[in-house]
Amino acid sequence: MTTTTTWLIILLVLSVVANVALTAQLTARRRRPLPLPPAATVRDSPQTLGELESTRLELEQARQAADHAAGLMQGRDLELGRVRGLLAQTQARAAEADVAVKEALALRQERDGLLTRLREVEEQVRLRSRERDDTQSQALARIHELERRLADAEARAEGPLGPEPVSPAIPRQLPLGRDTTADSSVDGADLGPVVVRAASARGDRGRHDGEHRRDAVLLRFAEEIPAPTLLSAVAAGSPRGRWSQSAADRACRSLAAQVGRYGEGLGRALYGPDGDDAALGALLRTALQGVAHSMRLVTRGEGPGGEADDTAIEVALTGLLTRLGDGREREHLAFGVGDGALLRLRDGAWSAVFTPGESAADRSLRLPAGAARVGWSRLTTLPGDVLAVCSPPMAELLLRDDVGPWFAARWAGRQPYLTSFLSEVNVPVRSTGGDRSVVCLWDFGDARDARSATP
The missing domain is CATH 1.20.58 (Methane Monooxygenase Hydroxylase; Chain G, domain 1)
Structure with a gap:
C-alpha cells in the first residue's frame, strides 16, 4: 500500500x-504586447x-x-x-x-x-x-495381603487376622493425657442361656496421635429389678472433649446406679401385665437426667460462672436391659442418647434394630445436655440371635459389606473366649479410626443349648 x-x-x-x-x-x-501596425x-x-x-x-x-x-x-x-x-x-x-x-x-x-x-x-x-x-x-x-491373611485365618479357623509384629492393632506407644486410661478393656460372662462379651479398644487414629481411649463399656446385674435382668451399656466420648473418657466411665457407672434406684418401677413397666409405656419413658428420662447430673460433677467449676463445662464431657450413651432365664423369645429394652446403635445378627446377616436418634438432629445429641431426649424401644430375640450394642465406628464396621461377614462367621453360634473376643474386636482392618466399643449378647434360648455351644 x-x-x-x-x-x-x-x-x-x-x-x-x-x-x-x-x-x-x-x-x-x-x-x-502585440505589435501595432501604423494607424494608417x-x-x-x-x-x-x-x-x-x-x-x-x-x-x-x-x-x-x-x-x-x-x-x-x-x-x-x-x-x-x-x-x-x-x-x-x-x-x-x-x-x-x-x-x-x-x-x-x-x-x-x-x-x-x-x-x-x-x-x-x-x-x-x-x-x-x-x-x-x-x-x-x-x-x-495391602488388600491382597489382607485377603491372603483372611483366607489363611479362615482355613485355620483360629483367631482374627494376626497378630503380627507390624499389625496396627498392636499399640506402638502408650496413650497420653490427664484423662488417660488403658488402651483396651474386656469383660464378659456366661449366664446360662445368655452369653455376654464386652470390649473397648482404642482406635487407629488415637493410637497414631498418641491420644487416650474415650469410650467405656459396662455389664451389671440390675438386682433391684424383680426379674433377673442384665444391664449392658456403651458410652462413646466426644473426640474433642478434654474429660470424655472420665465422663464415659461416669455415665456407665451412674446409669447402673440410676437403674438400681428406679429398678422396681422399671420392673413393673417392663414385665408387668399392663406394660405402661408412658411410665417407662418417664422413668428413662429421669434416669438419664440423673446420669447427666453425675457427669457434670467431672467438670464442676470449669465452665463459665463456676458451672460445669458440658463441651468437655459430651458422651453418646446406649443401654440395653435384657431379661435372663430360659425362653423361646427374650425381651429386651434398648434406650439411649446420641448416635450409638443396636445391631442384630440373624441368619448370617447384620441389621440395625435400634438407634437412639431417629433424625440427624437427634443423632447429634449428647449427654449431659440431651438427657431429656432419650429414645427407647422394646424388642425380642429368638434362639441363635446375636445382639451387639455398638459405638458408631464399631457399628459402621459390622455393617460394611467387606468386613461384616467376617465378624458374622466368627460370632454366629459361638462363645468366644474373652481374649479371642478382644482380638476380634481389635482386628487390624482399616476403619474410620474411632474407638471400637461393643457389647455382644448370644441368645441360646435354653441354658442346655448354651453349654453345648463350641467356644
Whole structure:
C-alpha cells in the first residue's frame, strides 16, 4: 500500500508541474504586447483587419486556455487535498498497524507464558498421577495381603487376622493425657442361656496421635429389678472433649446406679401385665437426667460462672436391659442418647434394630445436655440371635459389606473366649479410626443349648 501511494503522489506532482508550466506560458503570451501596425495601415488595409481578427481569436483562445488552466489548478488543489487525505489515512493506518503489532507482541508473550505454565501444570499432573498410581499399587498390595491373611485365618479357623509384629492393632506407644486410661478393656460372662462379651479398644487414629481411649463399656446385674435382668451399656466420648473418657466411665457407672434406684418401677413397666409405656419413658428420662447430673460433677467449676463445662464431657450413651432365664423369645429394652446403635445378627446377616436418634438432629445429641431426649424401644430375640450394642465406628464396621461377614462367621453360634473376643474386636482392618466399643449378647434360648455351644 505504501509503494502505490508513493507513485500516486509522484504522478500528481508531475501533473501539477506540467499544469503550472502551461499556465505560465499562456500568461506570458497574454501579457506580451502585440505589435501595432501604423494607424494608417490599420485604417486603410484589409490585411490589417484580418490580422486583428486573427489576434482577437488568439486572445479568445488564450482566455479559454487561462480558464482551462484555472480549472486545472482547482482540480490540482482538489487532488492535493485528496492526496493529503490519503496520506493522513495512510499514517493513521500505519499507527494502527504499530499498535496492532505491539498488541500481537504482548499476546505472543502472554501465550508463551501460558504455554510455560501449562507445561508446569502438565508436569505436576504427571507427578500426581505417578504418586496416585504408586498409592493404588500399595493399596492393592495391602488388600491382597489382607485377603491372603483372611483366607489363611479362615482355613485355620483360629483367631482374627494376626497378630503380627507390624499389625496396627498392636499399640506402638502408650496413650497420653490427664484423662488417660488403658488402651483396651474386656469383660464378659456366661449366664446360662445368655452369653455376654464386652470390649473397648482404642482406635487407629488415637493410637497414631498418641491420644487416650474415650469410650467405656459396662455389664451389671440390675438386682433391684424383680426379674433377673442384665444391664449392658456403651458410652462413646466426644473426640474433642478434654474429660470424655472420665465422663464415659461416669455415665456407665451412674446409669447402673440410676437403674438400681428406679429398678422396681422399671420392673413393673417392663414385665408387668399392663406394660405402661408412658411410665417407662418417664422413668428413662429421669434416669438419664440423673446420669447427666453425675457427669457434670467431672467438670464442676470449669465452665463459665463456676458451672460445669458440658463441651468437655459430651458422651453418646446406649443401654440395653435384657431379661435372663430360659425362653423361646427374650425381651429386651434398648434406650439411649446420641448416635450409638443396636445391631442384630440373624441368619448370617447384620441389621440395625435400634438407634437412639431417629433424625440427624437427634443423632447429634449428647449427654449431659440431651438427657431429656432419650429414645427407647422394646424388642425380642429368638434362639441363635446375636445382639451387639455398638459405638458408631464399631457399628459402621459390622455393617460394611467387606468386613461384616467376617465378624458374622466368627460370632454366629459361638462363645468366644474373652481374649479371642478382644482380638476380634481389635482386628487390624482399616476403619474410620474411632474407638471400637461393643457389647455382644448370644441368645441360646435354653441354658442346655448354651453349654453345648463350641467356644
